[in-house]
Amino acid sequence: MSKRGYHHGNLRQALVEAALDLIREKSPQGFTLTEAAKAVGVTPAAVYRHFQGREDLIAECARQGFVIFADLMEHAYQTGQPSALASLEAVGRAYLAFARKYPGHYMAMFESGLSLNANADLCTVANRASAVLERAAQALSRHIPPEKRPPVAMVSAHIWAMSHGVVELYTRGTPGARAPFPAEDLLETGIGIYLRGLGLIPADA
Structure with a gap:
């Protein structure tokens, strides 16, 4: 350095x-x-004139990362319209792109052990990012009768976890990164299988 x-x-x-x-x-x-x-x-x-300690400095790195992250996801969601599925897939690709382009922010956000609930600013910006996924999940479930719809928060959490798993296994230089398929293809295929299983998209979508 x-x-x-x-x-x-x-x-x-x-x-x-x-x-x-x-x-x-x-x-x-x-x-x-x-x-x-x-x-x-x-x-x-x-x-110490600017930060209370190392954790406070890392928290600011994470906060700025979540701001960039949420902006990218919101842009991706808008770019993917008018199709709800295309919007959700665009958000997933944005997740992968963020991890590649901003590794320091990504690590501060997800690998530092910071508690979002203990930091109001972090919680606010993190919620803005997760809200994008919830909007996409909500749009996908509109054609399903309310009593049969899966919980929106559950669907968005599963998509987030799937995206995070692909990042960790296939875009961070770990042994799993030597997969025979592009990370974007793995994520989009996984999302498709998951959504079909829930009945959120038809079998031939």
């Missing part, structure tokens, strides 16, 4: 960017505040 060098400007954001670099290189648990401070050329004491 090259030293960023901090002179004038937004030290708080410079520390976030340095932390994101360190998270990518060492994991959220693998770096110290001293390393983040050194990367931007300030003393460790200067960090």
Whole structure:
């Protein structure tokens, strides 16, 4: 990691960017505040003017990541319309694209052990992202009688889990990444099988 060098400007954001670099290189648990401070050329004491500690710094990395994540998912949802299925598939692809393009944010969000419920800002932006999936699930179930519809929150949670699993197994450089199929194809096929099983899309969709 090259030293960023901090002179004038937004030290708080410079520390976030340095932390994101360190998270990518060492994991959220693998770096110290001293390393983040050194990367931007300030003393460790200067960090505490902006963050209460390392966890607070990681939480800000995660918060910014969730903002980007939610923006991407909302854009993907709108791009996929008018088909509810196309919108849901576009959101899934956006999940994979985010993990590839913003690995430091992704790791801060999902691999740091942060409690969303303990941080109001994190919870708010994370809920904005999950709400996109819930809207897509709701749109898919409109043709089913209310008494037969699966819970929207359950469907969106399953799609989220499926997307997350594909990211972890096939886009993060782990042994499973050597799958013979593109991650996008694996996710879209899995979503299709799942939705057909619930009766949310016809067998030939």
